[in-house]
Amino acid sequence: MLAKRIIPCLDVTDGRVVKGINFLELRDAGDPVEIAKRYDDQGADELTFLDITASSDNRGLILHIIEEVASQVFIPLTVGGGVREVEDVRRLLNAGADKVSINTTAVLNPQMVQDAASRFGSQCIVVAIDAKKVDNQPFEWEVFTHGGRKATGLDAVKWAEYMAKLGAGELLVTSMDRDGTKIGFNNPLNRAISNAVDVPIIASGGVGNLQHLVDGVKEGGADAVLAASIFHYGEYTVKQAKEYMQRNGIEVRL
Amino acid sequence: MKKIDIAVVDYGMGNLRSVSKALEHVAPNKNVLVTSNPADIENADRIVFPGQGAMPDCIRELDARGLRSSVMHAAGNKPFLGICIGLQMLFEHSEEGDAAGLGLFKGNVKRFATVDMHDENGEKLKVPHMGWNQVYQNRNQQSEAHALWSNIEDGARFYYVHSYYVQPDDTSIIGGYSEYPQQFTSAIAQDNLFAVQFHPEKSATAGLQMLSNFVNWLP
Numbered sequence: 001m002l003a004k005r006i007i008p009c010l011d012v013t014d015g016r017v018v019k020g021i022n023f024l025e026l027r028d029a030g031d032p033v034e035i036a037k038r039y040d041d042q043g044a045d046e047l048t049f050l051d052i053t054a055s056s057d058n059r060g061l062i063l064h065i066i067e068e069v070a071s072q073v074f075i076p077l078t079v080g081g082g083v084r085e086v087e088d089v090r091r092l093l094n095a096g097a098d099k100v101s102i103n104t105t106a107v108l109n110p111q112m113v114q115d116a117a118s119r120f121g122s123q124c125i126v127v128a129i130d131a132k133k134v135d136n137q138p139f140e141w142e143v144f145t146h147g148g149r150k151a152t153g154l155d156a157v158k159w160a161e162y163m164a165k166l167g168a169g170e171l172l173v174t175s176m177d178r179d180g181t182k183i184g185f186n187n188p189l190n191r192a193i194s195n196a197v198d199v200p201i202i203a204s205g206g207v208g209n210l211q212h213l214v215d216g217v218k219e220g221g222a223d224a225v226l227a228a229s230i231f232h233y234g235e236y237t238v239k240q241a242k243e244y245m246q247r248n249g250i251e252v253r254l
Numbered sequence: 255m256k257k258i259d260i261a262v263v264d265y266g267m268g269n270l271r272s273v274s275k276a277l278e279h280v281a282p283n284k285n286v287l288v289t290s291n292p293a294d295i296e297n298a299d300r301i302v303f304p305g306q307g308a309m310p311d312c313i314r315e316l317d318a319r320g321l322r323s324s325v326m327h328a329a330g331n332k333p334f335l336g337i338c339i340g341l342q343m344l345f346e347h348s349e350e351g352d353a354a355g356l357g358l359f360k361g362n363v364k365r366f367a368t369v370d371m372h373d374e375n376g377e378k379l380k381v382p383h384m385g386w387n388q389v390y391q392n393r394n395q396q397s398e399a400h401a402l403w404s405n406i407e408d409g410a411r412f413y414y415v416h417s418y419y420v421q422p423d424d425t426s427i428i429g430g431y432s433e434y435p436q437q438f439t440s441a442i443a444q445d446n447l448f449a450v451q452f453h454p455e456k457s458a459t460a461g462l463q464m465l466s467n468f469v470n471w472l473p
Binding site (some may be wrong): 001002003004005009040045070071072073075076093094095096100120121122124157163170194195197198199200201221223251 | 267271272275276278279306307308367369373374377378379380381383384385386387388411413414415417433434435453456457458461462
């Protein structure tokens with residue numbers, strides 16, 4: 001049967017992998033090409049690169065990094081961050097990305113998701129949804145953009161359904177409340193979205209230990225789990241994570 | 255003109271970089287050319303026929319570049335590897351857009367049902383079928399495994415991303431299958447042609463082994 005996927009996430013700025021807590025206090029975690037190769041060796045099912053470069057001067061760096069990684073690592077590569085137009089998608093795919101993740105632009109211009117999906121196929125369009133629990137709306141989780149700073153008034157579950165309808169082949173669901181906290185995924189959020197759509201969902205935000213990965217699949221209904229810091233600082237290898245999931249009855253690729 | 259060892263057919267759909275990079279990786283001394291020129295396809299020793307996106311668009315773009323006859327010709331006379339939509343296009347008809355394929359093989363391309371597909375834990379199975387699934391090499395039909403399965407474990411996992419699968423009329427061409435949750439054909443084999451639904455170029459060690467097997471295949 002199909003295996004649940006483990007996806008290490010590499011936040012890249014100015015050509016280096018970093019990791020922060022709620023987008024603050026960024027710590028250097030190393031060279032992206034070296035880290036990508038290490039995770040591939042450990043049995044990562046895919047890799048996600050998130051370009052969080054602030055200055056436009058260094059935007060091109062991510063293309064160079066993806067080219068380097070794609071000629072040495074032969075598993076699916078997803079790249080996101082700063083994808084604004086269909087042309088950005090084309091550039092990333094040409095550099096060697098297999099999927100491109102669209103976040104803020106999907107909210108500002110949903111048509112772009114549809115255009116990109118019809119031009120390159122749904123299989124390479126991932127929509128990233130940053131959601132936060134709110135108590136001032138008639139729904140439970142609201143979509144935020146701009147790295148979690150801007151509320152949109154959109155219901156995350158309804159938004160997920162709409163994005164899948166427009167052609168997103170996969171959804172990357174990040175809980176802004178959990179990101180960097182190490183207290184586990186927001187499983188009720190992931191479960192609500194997973195039940196609402198037919199496309200696969202990737203759970204993101206909050207992993208602190210291996211049981212959180214198991215819970216993400218079993219409780220949250222995630223098809224794939226994404227984690228960064230537990231792998232970057234050598235707490236666990238991807239292989240250890242997979243072995244733990246397998247011991248807990250989850251199908252994995254070992 | 256430099257000899258073309260492997261031509262990757264480019265008809266303007268999707269990203270062929272992954273395929274060519276993986277071929278270059280397993281065959282560093284071979285000349286791998288991504289091309290939309292029918293003459294290159296005629297001249298190349300081996301053909302890789304990839305595909306991404308929607309099948310009706312793929313067929314339309316293939317025809318727009320005048321590539322149909324050279325691809326059909328190559329499929330009949332030299333080592334030929336179809337990947338993903340490059341497998342689906344070889345069939346008569348696809349449910350996707352109710353489109354006609356190249357018709358090299360009798361049979362249909364069907365969509366996974368989105369309702370009532372569940373795993374053993376009762377979890378809904380998603381479409382597209384995306385990720386790493388086991389591929390069984392159909393050894394019960396052939397006394398020996400096909401050359402493209404050399405050094406690959408029966409049941410090894412390969413990376414898939416697709417919503418449609420092929421259903422050949424002639425089951426003797428089935429060279430491999432997977433389960434989601436029903437059995438579906440994930441490889442076909444006939445003479446000089448081998449075609450797969452999964453992506454060997456994205457399937458780590460097992461995928462690179464298959465590409466290496468293809469580069470050295472003498473059907």
